[in-house]
Structures are given as C-alpha cells and as structure tokens.
Amino acid sequence: MKVTEKDVAYVADLANLELTTDESARMVADLNSILGHIDKLNELDTSNVEPLAEVLSVLASTERKGSEKFAYAQRADEVKLGLSREAALFNAPDTDGSCFRVPKVIER
Amino acid sequence: MDINTLTIDAARSLVQSREISARALAEAHYAQIAERDGAIGSFLTLTKERALAKAEQIDRLAEKGDSLPPLAGVPVGVKDVLMTRGERTTAGSRFLDKFIAPYNATSVEKLEAAGAVVLGKMNCDEFAMGSSNENSAFYPVHNPRDTTRVPGGSSGGSAAAVAAGFAVATLGSDTGGSIRQPAAFCGVVGLLPTYGRVSRYGLIAFASSLDHVGPLARSVKDSATLLEVIAGRDPRDSTSADVPVGKFSAECGRDVKGLRIGIPKEYFGEGLNPEIRAAIEQRIDGLRQAGCEIVNVSLPHTEYAVPVYYIVATAEASANLARFDGVRYTTRSPQTKTLADMYRRSRDEGFGAEVKRRIMLGTYALSAGYYDAYYLKAQQVRTLLTRDFQNAFTSVDAIVTPVTPTVAFKLGEKTDDPVAMYLNDIYTVTANLVGVPGISLPCGNNSEGLPIGIQILGKHFDEATVIRLGHAMEQERQ
Numbered sequence: 098m099k100v101t102e103k104d105v106a107y108v109a110d111l112a113n114l115e116l117t118t119d120e121s122a123r124m125v126a127d128l129n130s131i132l133g134h135i136d137k138l139n140e141l142d143t144s145n146v147e148p149l150a151e152v153l154s155v156l157a158s159t160e161r162k163g164s165e166k167f168a169y170a171q172r173a174d175e176v177k178l179g180l181s182r183e184a185a186l187f188n189a190p191d192t193d194g195s196c197f198r199v200p201k202v203i204e205r
Numbered sequence: 206m207d208i209n210t211l212t213i214d215a216a217r218s219l220v221q222s223r224e225i226s227a228r229a230l231a232e233a234h235y236a237q238i239a240e241r242d243g244a245i246g247s248f249l250t251l252t253k254e255r256a257l258a259k260a261e262q263i264d265r266l267a268e269k270g271d272s273l274p275p276l277a278g279v280p281v282g283v284k285d286v287l288m289t290r291g292e293r294t295t296a297g298s299r300f301l302d303k304f305i306a307p308y309n310a311t312s313v314e315k316l317e318a319a320g321a322v323v324l325g326k327m328n329c330d331e332f333a334m335g336s337s338n339e340n341s342a343f344y345p346v347h348n349p350r351d352t353t354r355v356p357g358g359s360s361g362g363s364a365a366a367v368a369a370g371f372a373v374a375t376l377g378s379d380t381g382g383s384i385r386q387p388a389a390f391c392g393v394v395g396l397l398p399t400y401g402r403v404s405r406y407g408l409i410a411f412a413s414s415l416d417h418v419g420p421l422a423r424s425v426k427d428s429a430t431l432l433e434v435i436a437g438r439d440p441r442d443s444t445s446a447d448v449p450v451g452k453f454s455a456e457c458g459r460d461v462k463g464l465r466i467g468i469p470k471e472y473f474g475e476g477l478n479p480e481i482r483a484a485i486e487q488r489i490d491g492l493r494q495a496g497c498e499i500v501n502v503s504l505p506h507t508e509y510a511v512p513v514y515y516i517v518a519t520a521e522a523s524a525n526l527a528r529f530d531g532v533r534y535t536t537r538s539p540q541t542k543t544l545a546d547m548y549r550r551s552r553d554e555g556f557g558a559e560v561k562r563r564i565m566l567g568t569y570a571l572s573a574g575y576y577d578a579y580y581l582k583a584q585q586v587r588t589l590l591t592r593d594f595q596n597a598f599t600s601v602d603a604i605v606t607p608v609t610p611t612v613a614f615k616l617g618e619k620t621d622d623p624v625a626m627y628l629n630d631i632y633t634v635t636a637n638l639v640g641v642p643g644i645s646l647p648c649g650n651n652s653e654g655l656p657i658g659i660q661i662l663g664k665h666f667d668e669a670t671v672i673r674l675g676h677a678m679e680q681e682r683q
Contacts, residue, residue, distance in 0.1 A: 148584030152640030169447035190537035
C-alpha cells in the first residue's frame with residue numbers, strides 16, 4: 098500500500114473535498130489500485146525525453162520560435178463587452194444584487 | 206419516411222421540398238422520445254420551445270422557396286456539457302442541477318446557424334468522466350440495442366439517441382474515447398476531430414489538453430457534414446487552430462485505391478475479443494480488395510497510454526473542477542459558517558464518487574513530492590506516444606484498429622472496479638494524447654447481435670482521409 102489514510106486526508110484537504118469515513122476508506126483502496134497500474138510507467142527510461150503538455154506546440158509551424166508559433170491566438174488589446182453583471186450573477190446561490198456573497202472569510 | 210433511419214440530407218430535402226414541415230419533423234421526434242426514452246434515458250432536458258421556434262423559422266424560409274442552410278430542420282441533440290443559452294446545462298452533475306447557461310457554446314451556435322433544431326440535452330457521465338454512462342448523477346442510459354447493457358460513455362445519451370431514432374445526429378465530447386466508444390457500443394458513427402479543429406468555447410472543461418467536441422451520426426457522410434459546420438478557428442478559444450476547413454462531405458465516394466493503411470500489432474493482442482478481431486480483419490480485407498495497401502506498423506508505447514491518460518486527464522480535471530466552489534454555480538451547502546467549510550461541504554454534496562476519485566488522483570499526482578514521479582513522467586511518455594504516431598505516419602496514410610476490446614457490457618458489471626473500467630479505453634485514449642483525428646463506425650454485429658465498431662485514425666488535420674476511408678468501408682459493408 099502506497100497511499101495511506103493520512104495521505105488521503107492530506108490530498109482531500111488540498112482538493113477542498115470533505116470525505117466521509119466510508120468514502121475515505123474506499124478512496125485509499127481505489128487510489129492504490131489505480132496507482133498500481135500507473136506504476137507501469139516506471140518500466141520506461143525517460144531521462145532524456147522532453148515532457149509534452151499539449152500537442153498544439155508540436156503542430157504549430159516549425160519555422161517560428163517560442164510564442165511566435167501561436168501568433169494566430171493573439172488578439173488586439175481592445176476593450177470589449179463581456180458577460181453582463183446580471184448574467185454573471187444569475188446562477189449564484191447568494192448575491193447582494195451586485196456582488197457574490199460568501200460566508201465569513203476570516204475565522205476568529 | 207422512416208424516422209429511425211433518417212439522414213441529414215434526407216431530412217433537409219424533405220423540409221426543403223415541404224413534404225414535411227420542420228415543425229412536424231421535430232414533433233415526430235418528440236413523440237418517439239415521449240414513447241420510448243423512458244426505457245433508454247438519453248435526454249436530461251427537452252428544449253421544446255427553442256426547437257419549435259427554430260423549426261418554424263426554417264419553415265418560413267422553406268415557404269418562401271429560399272435555398273436552405275445545410276442542417277435546415279434537422280433534429281439534433283447536444284451533450285449536456287455544452288452550453289445552450291437560457292437552457293438547463295448540468296454536465297450530468299448534481300452540482301449543476303439548476304444551472305442555466307448564460308451563453309451558447311460556439312459549436313451549438315454554429316449548428317443552429319446552419320438550421321439545426323436542438324431537441325434537448327443529452328445524458329452523460331458526470332463532467333464527462335466515465336465509460337458507461339453509469340456516472341450520470343440523474344439516471345443511467347440504457348443501450349437501445351439491448352437495454353440490459355450500457356451505451357458506453359461518456360457521450361452515452363448522444364449515441365443512444367441516434368441509435369434509438371430520437372435525433373438524426375448529436376454532438377458529443379471526447380477526452381479519452383467518449384464519442385468513439387459509445388458510437389461503437391450503440392452501432393452509430395462517431396467522429397473525433399483533430400485537437401484544435403473544433404472550438405471548445407462553451408464546453409464545460411474536463412481535461413483541456415485532451416477535450417474535443419465532435420459529432421455522432423447515422424452515416425459517415427452525416428458526421429462529415431456536421432464537422433464542416435462546427436469546425437474552424439474561433440477567436441473565443443485560443444486553442445482552436447487556424448487551419449482551413451475542407452469540404453469533408455465531398456470525400457465520401459472518392460476512390461481509396463492506393464492509400465496505405467497501417468495495422469498496429471499492439472492493438473490486436475491479448476484482451477481483444479475474437480469476434481471483434483474477426484470483424485475488423487474482414488473490413489481490412491475489404492480495403493485490400495478496394496486497392497489499399499495494407500502495412501504492418503508498430504506503436505510500441507501503446508500499453509502505457511492508459512496510465513499516462515489517467516494521470517494527465519485527472520491532473521487537468523483537478524484544476525478545471527476547482528471552479529465549482531459554491532460561489533458562482535448554483536450549488537452551495539446550506540448553513541456553513543466559514544468560507545473553507547462552504548467550499549468543502551458544497552463540493553462533497555455536489556460531486557459523485559467518480560468525480561471525487563479523479564480529483565483526488567489528479568491532486569495527488571500534482572502534489573509536492575509526487576509531481577516528478579507521476580505528472581512529469583506521464584508527460585514524458587506522452588512525448589513517446591506522439592513519436593510512435595509520427596513514425597507510423599511516415600509510411601502510412603491512416604491506421605485501422607478496434608474501438609473497444611469487448612462489445613457493450615452489462616449495467617453494473619464494472620462499477621466496482623475502476624481499473625477494469627479504465628482499461629476499456631485502451632484503444633481510444635492515445636488519439637487524445639496525441640491529438641490525431643479518428644472515426645468509429647459500425648463494422649458488424651457479434652453472435653448475440655450486439656454492434657462492433659472499427660476505428661480509423663489519421664494524421665493531424667487530415668480528417669479528409671479518415672472520412673474517405675470510413676465512407677468506403679460503410680459502402681463495402683452494405
């Protein structure tokens with residue numbers, strides 16, 4: 098077992114998830130089972146292999162360098178109308194009519 | 206007119222010639238849905254008002270004798286991960302049960318501009334995470350070919366509706382096989398466009414470097430027509446590519462003679478059901494007879510694709526789903542006293558088990574001390590997978606493989622074993638990691654009468670060859 102209940106509690110905290118005791122026990126088992134399969138990657142020597150985060154950089158023109166490759170993705174820096182305040186707040190569980198409202202941020 | 210087998214061209218010409226009104230066509234589909242979708246569960250929301258308004262607009266154009274746009278009056282469904290302005294959009298999640306989309310996804314906007322009538326929103330696995338549609342927070346989808354079996358996932362509702370006669374075509378999304386696998390399980394066509402080919406603006410993000418929007422349809426030509434409509438550069442999605450969109454539907458009927466087809470041995474190994482293998486080999490034989498050159502190729506890192514996928518996809522998902530925090534998107538746990546408490550309780554109550562599992566796995570893989578061992582390692586192997594395809598495509602024009610190792614399995618059969626469920630994606634995840642286009646189309650039935658799919662993968666932005674070959678295969682079978 099690589100992942101312990103303590104690990105699960107720590108990761109749940111990072112992910113802002115609250116797991117019940119039952120969920121937590123099941124999560125330990127599931128993560129270990131999945132990571133056991135993922136460990137297969139260690140069969141490969143990748144010490145000289147560059148990581149690939151997304152494929153567009155492979156596809157983009159090879160004649161251009163760096164951010165130039167993505168020149169098409171740039172746009173003029175102009176002010177444009179976005180989502181209206183009313184539309185942005187429409188789905189919010191709680192607002193004061195002009196802003197999102199949330200519980201107290203500072204605990205005392 | 207048989208509503209169950211209606212194609213886009215047939216529907217459009219019936220509406221154009223006013224043999225049937227777009228409104229009557231939409232109503233006929235709603236009647237089928239009312240009668241039979243109770244047993245299938247393919248729709249989460251019906252958008253009747255929107256559909257009938259659009260249909261009437263098309264009918265007015267037809268009355269004037271105007272030439273109609275390419276999807277005029279065609280009844281379609283849209284996977285519930287795509288935003289439809291003013292309509293409930295849930296992503297199959299309890300978290301978004303009451304969410305009303307404030308704008309349209311670009312793909313939806315383009316469909317409707319081309320005259321399509323959006324009947325409703327299709328059921329799917331929660332946030333598109335799943336291979337069986339059993340992770341929908343609302344109800345599972347049943348396979349119309351055998352209702353004791355799953356339709357596949359995550360675009361299960363999109364595939365089932367096309368198979369059941371509820372919509373002529375649908376939009377789905379594919380992050381690791383979510384269009385192609387349900388298409389195979391339900392006996393319809395599913396098209397995965399090249400990464401960047403179709404705008405994802407308005408797609409509820411799962412894993413941004415792997416997510417694609419694409420069509421499900423009853424024929425290769427229909428899928429090509431839909432791709433023509435939804436493809437293209439969109440300034441609202443900076444990852445959409447600036448590559449010209451071809452006349453994909455014109456590829457249907459072009460000669461395939463002389464095309465070189467790669468058969469990767471790694472996709473035909475242990476674990477592939479013998480009946481599926483036989484069906485695929487028969488189709489490969491058909492291509493040979495049509496004048497294609499069949500070439501054995503190797504994609505040596507194939508067995509590492511599922512582990513890479515489940516690190517990359519979950520890592521990206523853990524970041525994308527951080528936005529569901531109880532502040533903006535309808536769901537907030539009641540009576541929480543602090544902000545941190547509200548985040549946690551809202552997410553705990555809003556997310557289902559599989560979504561939590563993936564957020565946990567992704568967060569773990571990105572956390573201090575594990576980043577190099579998992580996330581960086583997976584990205585390095587992703588490079589190796591990409592090289593496999595680059596090498597293979599120096600000697601072939603397309604690659605033919607199975608879509609799934611088995612036919613549609615029974616509901617409940619794999620829900621207790623996440624690894625068994627993930628391994629179902631073994632032949633589909635690599636295309637997403639590498640970004641190449643692909644198609645899944647019916648290639649026969651097994652001895653129980655269940656559909657078998659075949660997959661054609663092409664070079665980046667070469668959907669044309671994939672469609673040309675797919676259409677030839679479809680014709681050969683008929």
